Amino acid sequence: MADYGTCFKVHLRLIEQTLKKELQSRAGRPKAIHQAMQYAVFTGGKRFRPILVLAACEACGGRMKDAIRPACALELIHTYSLVHDDLPALDNDAVRRGRLTCHKKFGEATAILAGDGLLTMAFEILSGVQPAERAIRLVREISIAAGARGMIAGQVEDIETASRRLDLATHDFICANKTGKLIHASVRAGALVAGASPKQLVLVDRYARAVGLAFQVVDDLLDQDGYCRFMPEDRVVQKAEKLIQTAKKVAGKLGTRARCLVLLADFLESRIPQK
């Protein structure tokens, strides 16, 4: 496949511009918090979640501009979760994507509050979606996906297992929640703002489940961790490939407008390490 940045050039430009505009228009006193928020958001990340939102919206017949608010909101939530995950009390990471982590750059207090600010801002941005019924459905689905029964549950379980032996069922739980729930919410958010039909939503849910898990399985292959601890590597590769095939097949049923959903699955496939 073509390079990720080339494939999603239009999506990426819209996402970067909108995130910049939203963050800069809210900057103010005290400077440190807004600098820390911007530092955390602009780290050269893949923007996988917001691209999923835009691609799912297109796949269901919507326009990108209808999806840009939830796309940005989901990226802010993802970013806040990384800022808090990197803290000394959690993963204690000093470097992310080759740069100092937020707390290393701005101090722990500012990083904690910058994370809080990004999470809160995500909901402010969602409140701008029209009509109100759609906005409130997004607030509900995304808050549940990101909350203590979703992403946060996965993070807590992940931390707790650091001190005991991980089993496969627990790893499944962590994947389904820590990364799976927000990826699923991203795909659904795109479909919802496009006004997807119940039939389209069923397909979108199946795509989201497959891609959400594939994302994690490929990460495990790259890190030689997680699923690689419980099964031989070639079985993990098979698992990833099967999930990606499922995602592409389901996307195919959504028609030609789902081209970018197929490309995102291709991108995951291209990351599978070759023997």
Next chain:
Amino acid sequence: MADYGTCFKVHLRLIEQTLKKELQSRAGRPKAIHQAMQYAVFTGGKRFRPILVLAACEACGGRMKDAIRPACALELIHTYSLVHDDLPALDNDAVRRGRLTCHKKFGEATAILAGDGLLTMAFEILSGVQPAERAIRLVREISIAAGARGMIAGQVEDIETASRRLDLATHDFICANKTGKLIHASVRAGALVAGASPKQLVLVDRYARAVGLAFQVVDDLLDQDGYCRFMPEDRVVQKAEKLIQTAKKVAGKLGTRARCLVLLADFLESRIPQK
């Protein structure tokens, strides 16, 4: 005035029951995060913000049950802010209201994530308000009040001034944001769910500004800090009394249904230390 608990017995019972129901119905795996969230919420706090929501709703002709969702959401946001404020990187408090703080009881990682969970849950609860237009207005106003241009800005400024000399203008900024914005949002939330008229909203805003600042001035008198550093104590007492008189006068204009708003101002007055 009568004892606070007696005055607001009906309000407090509704708030406690609803918070308990909302938190328990969401409990699940892993246990630690849900225990930490519940521990943080049930600490015997005054529930000043949710009572303000209910009282402002009544003052504008609404029913308490229309206001209970935003009331709980605002208490969850207040609670999350205390959990994060108490962390070692911020105020480093081991005890709050005579009990171990959340991170002392559950560890720092769980406390950070419990705070995140409470903030996220607040927006989930707001998404249940009907009609959707009202819910989305609450999400917008409350996210702005709690965000990096509101409560969080006050917290960051407060932390930053710990290392330099505080001046009166900065203390004003901290008060207006750290406590003022969420108190203001509480009063407005109650008025909004009651379907307040523009005229009622003007009065409610004036009440909220006076009470929000009075709350902080009285706290400063009790702690012998803040405003007491910049003016003689009798002038600080005068400032508090004047704000409370303003609040009562404005509440009076809302009519007899604003009785509880007057009682809340009375409560603040009763806390002013006597010479």
